[in-house]
Amino acid sequence: MSDADFPITIFHNPACGTSRNVVAMVQAAGYAPQVVAYLEVGWTHDQLRDLAGRAGLTFRELMREKGTPAAELGLLADGVGEEAILDAMVEHPILVNRPIVATPRGVKLCRPSEAVLDLLDRRPESFIKEDGEILRL
Numbered sequence: 002m003s004d005a006d007f008p009i010t011i012f013h014n015p016a017c018g019t020s021r022n023v024v025a026m027v028q029a030a031g032y033a034p035q036v037v038a039y040l041e042v043g044w045t046h047d048q049l050r051d052l053a054g055r056a057g058l059t060f061r062e063l064m065r066e067k068g069t070p071a072a073e074l075g076l077l078a079d080g081v082g083e084e085a086i087l088d089a090m091v092e093h094p095i096l097v098n099r100p101i102v103a104t105p106r107g108v109k110l111c112r113p114s115e116a117v118l119d120l121l122d123r124r125p126e127s128f129i130k131e132d133g134e135i136l137r138l
Contacts, residue, residue, distance in 0.1 A: 007122060009034040012052075012101040020100040022114035022130050027102075029125035043094050049087060052101055055108035060086040063110065065098035 009027055011034045014020045027034045053063050060083045064071060071077055074089055076096070090096045102111050104120040111117040115136055118124055128136045 007032070007105055009120075010037060010103045011035070012037045012039045012097075012099060012103075014038075014040055014095075014099045017099055018131050019112055019114050023100045023102060023111050023117045025131075026114060026117055026125060026128050026136075027121065029128050030121055030123050031125075032121070039097065039099070040094050044091050044097060046087060046091055049090055049097070052103065052108055055103070056101070056110060058110060059083060060090065063098055063101075064090065064096055069093070069095045071096055 009032050011020075011024055011027065013024055013036045015038065024034065024036060049060070049063075053060055056063070061081075064076065064086055066072070066077065070093055071089075074093070075081065076086055076089055086096075098110055098112065100111050100114075100117075102109055102117050102120055106120045106122070109116055109120055111120075114130065118138070124138050127138060130136065
């Protein structure tokens with residue numbers, strides 16, 4: 002099966018170890034994923050609605066709090082609506098947690114990184130994470 006038959010898109014933040022591990026794990030399984038540096042290209046409302054819907058997540062569930070302006074923007078308060086969170090995510094791409102992976106098997110926020118394995122039709126024979134953790138596959 003070629004990569005064209007099983008396309009993989011990873012919405013990636015290269016500063017994130019979990020995100021780097023996901024890219025490396027997918028490549029170790031023999032895929033050449035499309036890697037989207039979302040901090041550079043940003044998000045659209047429709048794109049985030051589609052990804053969150055396919056992943057079964059609310060925007061609040063998809064929002065990253067650590068290392069983001071979520072608190073300063075008032076997004077952590079009770080009663081902040083989904084549309085307000087979505088608008089903030091489009092304006093501040095760092096608010097979207099990562100990595101998000103889309104394959105023909107579905108869409109998932111891959112935290113921890115090994116969650117990506119459920120989205121693949123083949124796995125690497127073995128994998129060692131950046132921190133030295135050995136995954137038993």
